[in-house]
Amino acid sequence: MVSRKGKTNGDAAAAAGAGTMERAVIDRDGLDALIAALQDDGYQVTGPAVRDGAIVPGRLATGADLPMGWTDSQSGGHYRLEQGDPDRMFDYVVGPQSWKASLYPAEQLLFTARRGEHGFTVDEPRIDAPRLAFFGVRPCDLAAIRTLDTVFEGGPFTDTRYQVRREGVFIVAVNCARSADTCFCASMGTGPKAAGGYDLALTEITAEGRTRFLIEAGSERARPILANLPQQPAGAKDVEAAETAVAKAAKAQTRAMVPEVEALLKRNLESPHWDQVGKRCLNCSNCTLVCPTCFCSTVEDRTSLDGHEAERRRRWDSCFTMDFSYVHGGSIRRESSSRYRQWMTHKLATWHDQFGMSGCVGCGRCIAWCPVGIDITEEARAIADSEGRK
Amino acid sequence: MDTSLAADPGPEIPPARWSGVDPMMPRPFTVKRVRKELADTFTLELEPADGGGPIRFQPGQFNMLYAYGVGEVPISISSDPDDPSVVAHTTRFVGSVTEALVHTRIGSLIGVRGPFGTHWPVEIAQGEDVAFIAGGIGLAPLRPAIYRVLSERQKYGNVVIFYGARTPEDLLFRKELQSWRSRFDINVHVTVDRATGRWNGRVGFVTQLIRGGGFDRHSSVAFICGPELMMRYSIQKLQEHGLGNDRIFISMERNMKCAVGFCGHCQLGSQFVCKDGPVYRFDNIEDYFSIWEL
Amino acid sequence: MVKVEGLETLMEEHPFFEGFNQEALDLLAGCATNAKFDAGTVFIREGDKADMFYLIRHGTVAQEIRVPGRDPLVVETLSEGDLLGWSWIVPPYRWTFDCRAVELVRALGMDAACLRAKCEQDHSLGYLFYQHMVPIIARRLWAVRMRLLDIYAPAPKPKL
Numbered sequence: 001m002v003s004r005k006g007k008t009n010g011d012a013a014a015a016a017g018a019g020t021m022e023r024a025v026i027d028r029d030g031l032d033a034l035i036a037a038l039q040d041d042g043y044q045v046t047g048p049a050v051r052d053g054a055i056v057p058g059r060l061a062t063g064a065d066l067p068m069g070w071t072d073s074q075s076g077g078h079y080r081l082e083q084g085d086p087d088r089m090f091d092y093v094v095g096p097q098s099w100k101a102s103l104y105p106a107e108q109l110l111f112t113a114r115r116g117e118h119g120f121t122v123d124e125p126r127i128d129a130p131r132l133a134f135f136g137v138r139p140c141d142l143a144a145i146r147t148l149d150t151v152f153e154g155g156p157f158t159d160t161r162y163q164v165r166r167e168g169v170f171i172v173a174v175n176c177a178r179s180a181d182t183c184f185c186a187s188m189g190t191g192p193k194a195a196g197g198y199d200l201a202l203t204e205i206t207a208e209g210r211t212r213f214l215i216e217a218g219s220e221r222a223r224p225i226l227a228n229l230p231q232q233p234a235g236a237k238d239v240e241a242a243e244t245a246v247a248k249a250a251k252a253q254t255r256a257m258v259p260e261v262e263a264l265l266k267r268n269l270e271s272p273h274w275d276q277v278g279k280r281c282l283n284c285s286n287c288t289l290v291c292p293t294c295f296c297s298t299v300e301d302r303t304s305l306d307g308h309e310a311e312r313r314r315r316w317d318s319c320f321t322m323d324f325s326y327v328h329g330g331s332i333r334r335e336s337s338s339r340y341r342q343w344m345t346h347k348l349a350t351w352h353d354q355f356g357m358s359g360c361v362g363c364g365r366c367i368a369w370c371p372v373g374i375d376i377t378e379e380a381r382a383i384a385d386s387e388g389r390k
Numbered sequence: 391m392d393t394s395l396a397a398d399p400g401p402e403i404p405p406a407r408w409s410g411v412d413p414m415m416p417r418p419f420t421v422k423r424v425r426k427e428l429a430d431t432f433t434l435e436l437e438p439a440d441g442g443g444p445i446r447f448q449p450g451q452f453n454m455l456y457a458y459g460v461g462e463v464p465i466s467i468s469s470d471p472d473d474p475s476v477v478a479h480t481t482r483f484v485g486s487v488t489e490a491l492v493h494t495r496i497g498s499l500i501g502v503r504g505p506f507g508t509h510w511p512v513e514i515a516q517g518e519d520v521a522f523i524a525g526g527i528g529l530a531p532l533r534p535a536i537y538r539v540l541s542e543r544q545k546y547g548n549v550v551i552f553y554g555a556r557t558p559e560d561l562l563f564r565k566e567l568q569s570w571r572s573r574f575d576i577n578v579h580v581t582v583d584r585a586t587g588r589w590n591g592r593v594g595f596v597t598q599l600i601r602g603g604g605f606d607r608h609s610s611v612a613f614i615c616g617p618e619l620m621m622r623y624s625i626q627k628l629q630e631h632g633l634g635n636d637r638i639f640i641s642m643e644r645n646m647k648c649a650v651g652f653c654g655h656c657q658l659g660s661q662f663v664c665k666d667g668p669v670y671r672f673d674n675i676e677d678y679f680s681i682w683e684l
Numbered sequence: 685m686v687k688v689e690g691l692e693t694l695m696e697e698h699p700f701f702e703g704f705n706q707e708a709l710d711l712l713a714g715c716a717t718n719a720k721f722d723a724g725t726v727f728i729r730e731g732d733k734a735d736m737f738y739l740i741r742h743g744t745v746a747q748e749i750r751v752p753g754r755d756p757l758v759v760e761t762l763s764e765g766d767l768l769g770w771s772w773i774v775p776p777y778r779w780t781f782d783c784r785a786v787e788l789v790r791a792l793g794m795d796a797a798c799l800r801a802k803c804e805q806d807h808s809l810g811y812l813f814y815q816h817m818v819p820i821i822a823r824r825l826w827a828v829r830m831r832l833l834d835i836y837a838p839a840p841k842p843k844l
Binding site for chain 3 (some may be wrong): 393430482484523526527534554555556560581583584585586587588589590591592593594597598601602616617620625
Binding site (some may be wrong): 055120124151156161296299310333346350 | 412413414415416418420426439458459460461462484499501600643645648650652654655657659660662665681684
């Protein structure tokens with residue numbers, strides 16, 4: 001879809017898939033060494049961290065910062081961190097924050113303007129984005145990053161702010177050996193194993209009471225880094241153990257998106273079901289905030305009290321607000337049902353027309369973080385069922 | 391509907407293109423003139439203040455106008471696309487930004503981003519009849535298209551303008567309408583919703599003008615701009631007249647913050663009205679018209 | 685009386701009679717007259733007996749209401765191809781508006797008493813006639829409703 005020249009992940013990963021992939025097995029020391037190697041290369045390493053009772057991207061200084069021994073319990077309107085197997089490193093899945101915030105901050109300064117003698121001058125702030133390494137990107141979130149790339153760089157216009165931050169991000173993916181109850185990536189075709197788009201991918205394998213990691217290179221620039229890690233060769237057993245682990249995670253998923261949901265929603269824009277879900281929806285916009293692909297924004301213009309300085313900021317916005325569709329006189333989407341329909345049909349149906357892909361990656365965040373537990377897979381199923389009843 | 395007699399109207403509207411550096415950054419423009427058109431409507435004439443070239447636009451495209459510290463609004467360009475020395479925008483002052491814009495002084499600066507969006511593809515109507523149907527302030531976005539057609543008048547068949555406004559006092563570009571009307575090669579029909587006996591023109595809804603025709607039932611292209619309701623019913627009349635939906639073009643209005651498809655506000659089904667529109671061939675968005683609150 | 689043959693031609697040319705068969709046209713021609721009103725003439729007065737109706741062939745007619753101390757209010761204008769007047773089928777058969785020729789108006793005038801009698805005698809003719817009248821009335825009413833919406837007015841300030 002999008003050509004990402006100068007970035008390694010896409011094409012290189014495809015080439016790697018053709019059989020030239022480099023693999024190895026590392027242990028916990030290897031993870032430490034990897035984080036150190038990335039830092040030595042000038043990357044600021046961001047990875048999973050426990051904060052406020054949830055796993056969110058945080059700055060990693062060493063491998064010891066990784067939240068070992070944690071797992072999560074998720075369901076509709078529910079997220080709890082729990083103690084899991086103390087030896088396991090990646091047994092939690094996705095938390096409320098995705099990588100979106102690093103590539104596309106929730107608030108960005110677009111420009112500052114200063115009043116002068118003849119009007120005003122406009123200055124664009126320089127973006128001092130550090131070179132980032134994303135450590136522990138789950139396959140669903142990897143798909144979400146690809147989606148954002150298409151949104152901000154794939155069309156006739158390019159969002160230079162996104163481009164600057166995205167350029168050169170090093171991605172260490174982690175394939176999922178465990179699914180939460182909210183996960184449905186298998187049905188969206190985005191996981192639980194990353195299909196590409198990463199520099200390195202890890203799969204946690206436990207054999208004979210020992211936890212180790214199968215590590216695979218997906219890009220040219222990842223090869224030397226991998227080569228320098230303390231490692232053992234990956235045997236057929238290790239590869240098989242990794243395959244088994246992700247297959248088990250896929251099989252464990254209790255939720256699935258109904259097939260052909262794009263066409264389903266497009267022919268059901270006036271389904272009475274929208275009213276039902278509209279009544280339950282609080283229009284809180286949590287789902288849009290936790291969604292790793294929701295990209296809508298608004299702008300805010302401010303001035304200093306004396307009027308000498310002004311600025312414009314771009315902030316995340318949500319299609320669940322009344323203001324969102326305001327045209328002189330009122331909002332287009334007045335009903336909660338219309339706003340929910342907009343969100344869901346955009347994710348699952350019209351996104352295909354706009355960007356040639358689904359806007360939903362099956363991460364399940366919207367399900368866990370909905371205060372009333374509305375479940376996008378259930379809503380789609382209810383609409384499918386209503387067709388059967390007709 | 392039988393459109394078998396209709397010639398192929400040609401290609402779809404070409405997609406919007408952008409040649410600017412950063413579409414999110416406004417360029418400074420000097421206010422050359424603020425012309426009060428109606429009690430609540432004004433025209434802002436602008437020229438570049440950054441030493442850069444003029445804005446080259448196509449009829450029907452719009453700019454984002456930034457009033458220092460107040461905010462930004464999308465406003466379609468109302469001037470002649472073949473005279474790039476000045477770029478004009480005609481709008482009502484109804485919100486905080488347009489209020490600020492109407493009060494700008496000659497010589498002061500405003501920010502401009504654009505031009506954005508698809509355009510009225512008048513070129514595809516060459517050799518055929520052209521009907522412009524405008525309602526209220528909707529004449530402003532159509533005016534550049536009218537200029538373009540009149541500048542190459544010989545390339546078109548009959549040209550007819552149907553214009554509906556609220557009252558005789560609300561007729562936009564009145565002098566120009568009169569001068570167009572006095573030409574022998576264009577038909578101008580005007581109607582108002584209400585009037586007193588001092589008004590010797592027509593009183594009625596704009597769709598009632600369409601029946602009068604003046605354009606070929608099959609090989610015509612219609613360009614409609616006005617309130618969505620007015621466009622909806624004008625389309626119905628054109629359909630009754632025999633015009634296919636692929637020969638009807640309309641301009642949509644939605645909330646816009648960025649104008650480049652990043653902010654998501656202007657979505658209409660699969661469409662980003664800012665870059666896939668605002669001008670649409672009707673058959674391409676026809677299905678969306680009947681769905682409430684889409 | 686004007687010659688009937690000429691009137692029949694004019695009737696056939698008027699869009700109102702599209703779809704009338706020759707027999708019906710012959711019958712109705714007996715009720716028709718040719719009418720012409722100079723610009724400025726008020727040829728129908730509100731409250732007067734509605735003993736005619738008109739099919740406009742040329743020119744514009746303003747339907748108005750007089751208000752003391754104000755310019756007359758124009759309710760609607762009608763022009764070429766339009767039907768003017770249906771008070772003659774609605775008891776008590778009185779005009780509800782003044783009608784002024786804005787410019788020279790040429791029209792076919794139809795004698796209402798004659799028409800009512802013919803429709804009463806021949807119900808299929810009456811049905812045909814009403815079949816042509818009702819859509820016109822419906823479309824006219826629709827257009828008035830549209831104007832009632834005042835769609836070009838600035839939207840009211842939203843309630844916050």
